[in-house]
Amino acid sequence: MSIVFQRPHALIDKPLHYCPGCTHGIIHRLVAEVLDELGIEGTTVGVASVGCTYNSYEYFNCDMVQAAHGRAPAVATGIRRSLPDRTVFTYQGDGDLAAIGTAEIVHAATRGEKITTIFVNNAIYGMTSGQMAPTTLIGQVTTTTPFGRKPELHGYPVRVCEMLSTLEGAVYVERVAVNNVQNIRKAKAAIKRAFQVQQAGLGFSIVEVLSICPTNWGLSPEKALEWLGENMIEHYPLGNYKNVVLPSDKPASKE
């Protein structure tokens, strides 16, 4: 017998501080598996953000930097421009990327910075105990929207992938989810392609991962995954929003 599944080398062997059932653990592992498969653990610099992922520099085996709230794309820009031979990624949540960091992500994308962003969207502020986020769904109950999010009072949820895909500098934009095994495999393929786009020097790449927050949604992890599948995907359709041809892509058949 041979080992067919084990902890990737790029993920440090220590307990994660996330709540039971939090899918950040899955997404961390997917990123680490991609770093392993591409063999770039030693030449990658990750940028940790603020939110539940503030501690992600403790978990990745590559070099990591901690950015101020929302500023990870700006920090990543500096690193990538000063060290052009490195692979640079940011790992951000929706409170970090879609609220306080909206300006940074939009401008990093429109400048076509050669960085990769892993955007974890769980439709709520997790670390600060469940306030409404820009990505909170209409009608969703949070601690600051106890009667549900109302558009006339709180506005509408932000669709980051749709927004960034209109920018010329963003060349690879995809939304995935981690609510079942099939989607987890697709998520890994998307993350891998995003890193390959960066390595090919083609421009800005982002993968939005729909995630759960069982603790602040007030659901068991199992029910939270069902809620994601039934509600979030409807508002945040999965799929590729912008793609680019990689040198490694097989040419399309002429039929």
Added chain:
Amino acid sequence: MAKVTFRIERCKGCRLCLTVCPKKIIAIDESTLNAKGYHPAGVTEPEKCIGCAFCATMCPDCVITVER
């Protein structure tokens, strides 16, 4: 022949592995507590395991190693 190994001291008892097991052979061991105070998951009928690694793919905490 397949074998899954659960590192129970890392398990947080979230039950996500139970939901994806096609053979439904994973269960929470209510008689055990790990150092973190969770009831860990484990395999009840190891001989039925097909080594699909669905449980390990779904596990957020890298508890499970799969051999096949």
